[in-house]
Amino acid sequence: MTxxxxxxxxxxxxxxxxxxxxxxxxxxxxxxxxxxYKVLALQHHPxxxxxxxxxxAKFQQLxxxxxxxxxxxxxxxxxxxxxxxxxxxxxxWLSMKDHVQQSMHxxxxxxxxxxxxxxxxxxxxxxxxGPSVAAARRASEGGAALxxxxxxxxxxxxxxxxxxxxxxxx
Numbered sequence: 001m002t003x004x005x006x007x008x009x010x011x012x013x014x015x016x017x018x019x020x021x022x023x024x025x026x027x028x029x030x031x032x033x034x035x036x037y038k039v040l041a042l043q044h045h046p047x048x049x050x051x052x053x054x055x056x057a058k059f060q061q062l063x064x065x066x067x068x069x070x071x072x073x074x075x076x077x078x079x080x081x082x083x084x085x086x087x088x089x090x091x092x093w094l095s096m097k098d099h100v101q102q103s104m105h106x107x108x109x110x111x112x113x114x115x116x117x118x119x120x121x122x123x124x125x126x127x128x129x130g131p132s133v134a135a136a137r138r139a140s141e142g143g144a145a146l147x148x149x150x151x152x153x154x155x156x157x158x159x160x161x162x163x164x165x166x167x168x169x170x
Contacts, residue, residue, distance in 0.1 A: 020092075
């Protein structure tokens with residue numbers, strides 16, 4: 001499977017849900033998490049399950065979950081990963097968090113409804129919600145008077161259709 005396929009077909013592993021692993025939830029206190037850990041750790045401790053590799057692996061997972069959820073900074077990072085919805089495992093995300101920053105620059109209002117008339121007879125799109133002064137809006141919002149070669153004073157401004165096309169309204 002390629003890297004893109006792994007991202008597109010990613011399914012969260014139940015072993016990565018530390019809260020469920022310990023039988024807790026997001027609102028559990030450190031004391032509650034520690035108490036749950038102690039009960040489960042006794043069941044899966046390698047000394048009590050001599051030679052059982054599954055019990056040993058489960059014990060290691062429980063230990064890692066407790067260490068992550070009982071330290072406030074690690075718990076904050078874990079909660080951030082859980083809420084982010086990224087298509088990668090926690091350990092992979094943790095190793096990449098210093099190199100990759102989350103950004104909202106792709107988040108923009110939907111501009112396809114600009115040409116639709118609202119009930120009041122004016123545009124119902126995001127441009128109707130923004131500042132009324134055209135110069136205060138972005139160029140894609142129809143704010144900048146960037147006419148290209150028709151700059152102010154050179155010739156007539158472009159037609160309304162050309163302006164809408166340049167501002168991604170059509």
